[in-house]
Amino acid sequence: MKESAARERILDVASRLFYNQGYNSTGINQIIDEAEIARASLYNHFPSKRDLLTAYIRQAEEIWFAEFDLFVHKIKDPKKRLLALFDYRAERQVKYNFGGCQFTKVSAEVSREDLQAFELVSHQKSRLKVYISEMIKEITLNKPQLMKEEMLAEAIFLMLEGATVSANVYKNNKAILDAKRITEKLL
Amino acid sequence: MKESAARERILDVASRLFYNQGYNSTGINQIIDEAEIARASLYNHFPSKRDLLTAYIRQAEEIWFAEFDLFVHKIKDPKKRLLALFDYRAERQVKYNFGGCQFTKVSAEVSREDLQAFELVSHQKSRLKVYISEMIKEITLNKPQLMKEEMLAEAIFLMLEGATVSANVYKNNKAILDAKRITEKLL
DNA sequence: AATTAAATAGACATATCTATCTGTATTTTG
DNA sequence: CAAAATACAGATAGATATGTCTATTTAATT
Numbered sequence: 001m002k003e004s005a006a007r008e009r010i011l012d013v014a015s016r017l018f019y020n021q022g023y024n025s026t027g028i029n030q031i032i033d034e035a036e037i038a039r040a041s042l043y044n045h046f047p048s049k050r051d052l053l054t055a056y057i058r059q060a061e062e063i064w065f066a067e068f069d070l071f072v073h074k075i076k077d078p079k080k081r082l083l084a085l086f087d088y089r090a091e092r093q094v095k096y097n098f099g100g101c102q103f104t105k106v107s108a109e110v111s112r113e114d115l116q117a118f119e120l121v122s123h124q125k126s127r128l129k130v131y132i133s134e135m136i137k138e139i140t141l142n143k144p145q146l147m148k149e150e151m152l153a154e155a156i157f158l159m160l161e162g163a164t165v166s167a168n169v170y171k172n173n174k175a176i177l178d179a180k181r182i183t184e185k186l187l
Numbered sequence: 188m189k190e191s192a193a194r195e196r197i198l199d200v201a202s203r204l205f206y207n208q209g210y211n212s213t214g215i216n217q218i219i220d221e222a223e224i225a226r227a228s229l230y231n232h233f234p235s236k237r238d239l240l241t242a243y244i245r246q247a248e249e250i251w252f253a254e255f256d257l258f259v260h261k262i263k264d265p266k267k268r269l270l271a272l273f274d275y276r277a278e279r280q281v282k283y284n285f286g287g288c289q290f291t292k293v294s295a296e297v298s299r300e301d302l303q304a305f306e307l308v309s310h311q312k313s314r315l316k317v318y319i320s321e322m323i324k325e326i327t328l329n330k331p332q333l334m335k336e337e338m339l340a341e342a343i344f345l346m347l348e349g350a351t352v353s354a355n356v357y358k359n360n361k362a363i364l365d366a367k368r369i370t371e372k373l374l
Numbered sequence: 375a376a377t378t379a380a381a382t383a384g385a386c387a388t389a390t391c392t393a394t395c396t397g398t399a400t401t402t403t404g
Numbered sequence: 405c406a407a408a409a410t411a412c413a414g415a416t417a418g419a420t421a422t423g424t425c426t427a428t429t430t431a432a433t434t
Contacts, residue, residue: 020299021298021299022211022295022296022298024209024211024212024296025211025298097299099299100294100295103356104291104295104352104356105295107287107295107352107355107356108209108287108291108292108294108295108296108355109209109211109295109296111208111209111212112207112208112284112286118356118357118358121356122356122357125353125356125357146333146372147369147372151365151368151369151372154362154365154366154369155342155346155366155369157349158345158346158349158350158353158362158365158366158369159342159345159346159349160349161348161349161352161353162344162345162346162347162348162349162350162352163345163349165291165294165348165349165352166312166345166348168294168295169290169291169294169305169308169309169312170305170309170312171305175341175345178338178341178345179341179342179345181338182334182338182341182342182345185333185334185338
């Protein structure tokens, strides 16, 4: 079964708008206009706006990790790989105009009752944390006495998350680069 | 000049709703209904919904620090004071049903062009970071070789921020308590 | 007591929102 | 070529949004 071109256009436009102006501030009409598709086509592929959000988060997660793999695929040294994670995020913040983390943004926007949304977001976060843990396990730590590997992974994850919030709030990458330097000291 | 009771009620209701269901998902009508005031009264005190948002953030910042002072006023030891910051945030997350950080949430919701909103949010963040720095300066560090005081403050700030995001996403305080334990190791 | 200020109720304008529906045209597939 | 799926345009429903306006009542201040 071939992927529909219309479906792709809808999802791409919706993704861009959801991230740039927010889910709640983006109307179906604008998506229809900018994707240049018919109203009925949209509702054919996505029964409701909320379904479009689900598809957006799922696709965004896949792209996030795929592009990260691409970003670090040349880097063999696990320590450098881990540190490149900060560069990846910094680069993305520049590329997307310091809009912050896509997933965190959704969490902040959806209603409390929307448990599925939180589940989708936490899925990406957990996957990232596993990723960090795996990289750390490959590193021969200089300061193993400081804390256990799992705690170190958590520390790095939390700083990365906090730094991305800062990137959004301050509209710069200072915190992300600080977090990178701190991480270097901890390894 | 006495504070208007109506104004207070409006701001309190708006604050609760903005935080609980989001700024964009909260309508003026709901604020009017729940605050039990007249439509014109609202627009008398706040010319627009956006002005209400500004007042909300400003007041939230004052309350945030005032309540923190209250929370730690008995704690004299600067190290314990600093660590109490994590408890404060954890307690708030429980109290407010893991809705995440009030300020970060606003950042995630407002339009890119709303520079004033980002300014208001970053004001609270910067003030918190200063607060952390000041506490650290009072502590006699066990591991001064690890990193400079300013970097340590930044690390703690970022973990705290990241942990609050996690509290929101996962609906628990695990990350905040982890961040506390990590901070203990770093001091 | 008289003046000013603040609060009330509620109709109204205008715009936008999501979603449905009808009917036609195009494209893909058997 | 015929059948089925997909896309099209656009009217429409029904709800909700923010903000304005009129007119009356209550409360505070001089």
